[in-house]
Amino acid sequence: MTRLKFIFISIISLFLATACHDMPEFADNPKGNFEALWNTLDRHYCFFNEKGIDWNDVYSRYSPMISDKMTPEELFDVCAEMLNELRDGHTNLSSSFNTSYYRKWWSDYPQNFNERIIEEHYFNFNYRQTGNISYGILNQNIGYIRIPSLSYSIGESNLDHILYYLKTCDGLIIDIRDNGGGLLTAVETIVARFITERTLAGYICHKTGPGHDDFSEPYPFFYNPAEEGRIMWGKPVAILTNRSTFSAANNLVSIMRTLPNVKIVGATTGGGSGMPFTSELPNGWAIRFSSAPVLDPLSMTTEFGIEPSEGCAIDLDPQAALNGVDTILEFAINLLSR
Amino acid sequence: MKRLILIHFAILFAFCCRAQSESSLNIDDSNDIVGDSLPILRPVTSAYMLELGASSIADSYLSPITYKGATAAFAYERMQAMKFDPQNWVMQLSARVSVDRTRNIADNATSWRFNGSVSWGMLHRWTILPGLTLAAGASTGIDAGCIYNQRNSNNPASAKFAWTVNASAYLAYNTKIGNLPVTLRYQPEIPLAGIFFSPDYDELYYEIYLGNHSNLIHFAWPGNRFAISNNISADLHFGSTSLRLGYRHYSLSSEANKIVTNIHTHSLIVGISGEWISLSRRQQISRNARIISALY
Numbered sequence: 001m002t003r004l005k006f007i008f009i010s011i012i013s014l015f016l017a018t019a020c021h022d023m024p025e026f027a028d029n030p031k032g033n034f035e036a037l038w039n040t041l042d043r044h045y046c047f048f049n050e051k052g053i054d055w056n057d058v059y060s061r062y063s064p065m066i067s068d069k070m071t072p073e074e075l076f077d078v079c080a081e082m083l084n085e086l087r088d089g090h091t092n093l094s095s096s097f098n099t100s101y102y103r104k105w106w107s108d109y110p111q112n113f114n115e116r117i118i119e120e121h122y123f124n125f126n127y128r129q130t131g132n133i134s135y136g137i138l139n140q141n142i143g144y145i146r147i148p149s150l151s152y153s154i155g156e157s158n159l160d161h162i163l164y165y166l167k168t169c170d171g172l173i174i175d176i177r178d179n180g181g182g183l184l185t186a187v188e189t190i191v192a193r194f195i196t197e198r199t200l201a202g203y204i205c206h207k208t209g210p211g212h213d214d215f216s217e218p219y220p221f222f223y224n225p226a227e228e229g230r231i232m233w234g235k236p237v238a239i240l241t242n243r244s245t246f247s248a249a250n251n252l253v254s255i256m257r258t259l260p261n262v263k264i265v266g267a268t269t270g271g272g273s274g275m276p277f278t279s280e281l282p283n284g285w286a287i288r289f290s291s292a293p294v295l296d297p298l299s300m301t302t303e304f305g306i307e308p309s310e311g312c313a314i315d316l317d318p319q320a321a322l323n324g325v326d327t328i329l330e331f332a333i334n335l336l337s338r
Numbered sequence: 339m340k341r342l343i344l345i346h347f348a349i350l351f352a353f354c355c356r357a358q359s360e361s362s363l364n365i366d367d368s369n370d371i372v373g374d375s376l377p378i379l380r381p382v383t384s385a386y387m388l389e390l391g392a393s394s395i396a397d398s399y400l401s402p403i404t405y406k407g408a409t410a411a412f413a414y415e416r417m418q419a420m421k422f423d424p425q426n427w428v429m430q431l432s433a434r435v436s437v438d439r440t441r442n443i444a445d446n447a448t449s450w451r452f453n454g455s456v457s458w459g460m461l462h463r464w465t466i467l468p469g470l471t472l473a474a475g476a477s478t479g480i481d482a483g484c485i486y487n488q489r490n491s492n493n494p495a496s497a498k499f500a501w502t503v504n505a506s507a508y509l510a511y512n513t514k515i516g517n518l519p520v521t522l523r524y525q526p527e528i529p530l531a532g533i534f535f536s537p538d539y540d541e542l543y544y545e546i547y548l549g550n551h552s553n554l555i556h557f558a559w560p561g562n563r564f565a566i567s568n569n570i571s572a573d574l575h576f577g578s579t580s581l582r583l584g585y586r587h588y589s590l591s592s593e594a595n596k597i598v599t600n601i602h603t604h605s606l607i608v609g610i611s612g613e614w615i616s617l618s619r620r621q622q623i624s625r626n627a628r629i630i631s632a633l634y
Contacts (some may be wrong), residue, residue, distance in 0.1 A: 020600055021593040023398055028443065040402065045538055096446070184544065204548065207540035208598055215537060221548040277543055278490040280401050284444025286489060291540045 181247025
């Protein structure tokens with residue numbers, strides 16, 4: 001009987017053996033959701049030091065605004081305002097009734113782009129389009145490619161057709177103004193047409209813990225030229241940018257500007273070099289925030305934007321725009337026509 | 339070339355078939371002779387099971403919120419007395435594929451878990467009372483899968499992989515309920531050591547894709563990866579086939595690179611089981627063969 005007792009006790013013990021590693025838990029009420037938001041960013045956001053943000057000070061200023069009597073809309077507004085302290089276009093709070101955006105990274109700057117001017121006055125609405133890419137040949141025998149987004153993969157055969165069509169041009173303009181980014185793999189697809197050897201594309205690092213200084217060593221990553229048989233481009237290139245050139249498009253600029261024969265023309269880009277993670281609050285609101293910094297090939301941050309090449313900074317002249325002239329595009333045409 | 343014919347046999351049925359085997363069917367390597375004793379038949383006990391139940395999943399790489407929902411699995415189990423000492427040693431092969439669909443507490447996001455596992459082990463058994471068998475041993479296996487959160491952007495999935503050496507045991511009791519033979523079994527299994535995969539704290543899988551493979555593989559021990567499965571089953575022997583009913587509890591809690599994963603499932607099991615013998619036409623079956631079952 002003693003043996004059976006031992007067996008029985010062992011079985012009960014095994015059933016009760018469920019060790020659990022702790023995860024922070026927060027209540028689903030205004031205070032709990034606020035704490036969850038602040039803690040998630042405290043542990044995972046990656047640009048506190050670059051931006052000189054005292055996150056504890058932010059907590060002390062915003063936490064008194066939270067009360068259990070708040071409506072969800074009121075709580076959302078306080079949380080969104082707190083997130084704006086991060087000055088980060090990659091940081092959003094999403095609920096069923098609103099999504100917060102920090103917009104000052106572009107709204108405080110001239111837009112420097114009007115797509116209609118180019119479509120109407122430079123192409124008379126007669127341009128080619130494949131996928132979301134528009135392209136054509138300008139009167140000065142300069143090729144023009146408009147890439148409005150990198151949210152979708154770019155087909156290799158599409159690029160072949162585009163570059164083959166433009167092969168007789170003296171130069172190439174890639175217009176990524178108002179390009180809010182998308183896939184880094186799409187960046188690689190584009191860059192691969194402009195390099196002839198394995199090229200350092202930048203560095204990526206990540207947080208290794210919840211501390212604000214817990215980062216891995218930057219890891220270099222390289223892009224290879226497009227596979228043999230693909231159409232490549234070796235003539236001069238001008239890339240048009242504005243403040244709304246952001247995220248992956250900003251990353252494209254950071255790589256292309258290191259290549260010979262490539263000039264960045266227009267205005268400083270919008271930055272957005274932190275790869276965003278997603279998390280959530282107990283009430284189901286989603287949070288997106290910068291978590292893994294990507295550095296340029298010089299190992300420098302581009303979170304605050306990339307300036308145009310020397311002597312290539314230019315704004316869109318509003319008066320000229322009224323007459324159908326894009327002064328940024330004109331500058332690039334002249335640059336490539338020299 | 340050796341031709342094997344797999345025929346489904348229950349033990350009682352195997353006895354009945356002996357006369358027939360003499361003329362038409364022969365037994366292959368299951369028809370062992372140990373020393374000068376009687377030839378030994380080692381039937382394979384196999385079971386196919388469906389598991390349905392409740393699941394609770396938390397993975398801090400994806401979300402700090404615990405998701406709850408349902409789990410479903412298909413499992414296969416194969417046991418056989420071992421050739422070198424069939425009376426005292428049994429082998430066990432287990433395989434399972436499972437899927438979990440869970441929702442967050444706000445019920446506005448879904449997380450899926452896809453998992454597959456396979457393990458093989460050896461257990462020593464002791465008959466501690468008539469009909470009551472205790473077995474203990476070790477197994478090794480692979481557990482792989484991922485947890486996928488539909489609404490996450492650059493961190494949509496958390497991949498899971500572990501190779502572990504496990505402590506395994508079972509307590510089986512052959513009895514009757516009325517006239518129905520029943521085998522009751524309780525089997526726990528706990529991984530003791532091994533290796534497992536985890537990305538770094540906030541590392542993107544894109545960075546791993548770019549080639550940064552540092553700090554991904556970790557030594558596993560119960561302090562950083564504790565897992566336990568508890569299986570309770572009753573095999574109701576209806577002739578040559580048995581109905582298996584049971585309950586399975588699985589719990590996993592791991593922490594690596596400050597990423598915490600907690601998974602708990604509770605499932606009801608329904609399946610069929612039976613004993614099978616591999617027969618070959620070349621070898622003669624012995625009329626006096628002794629049958630040593632792995633479980634029944």
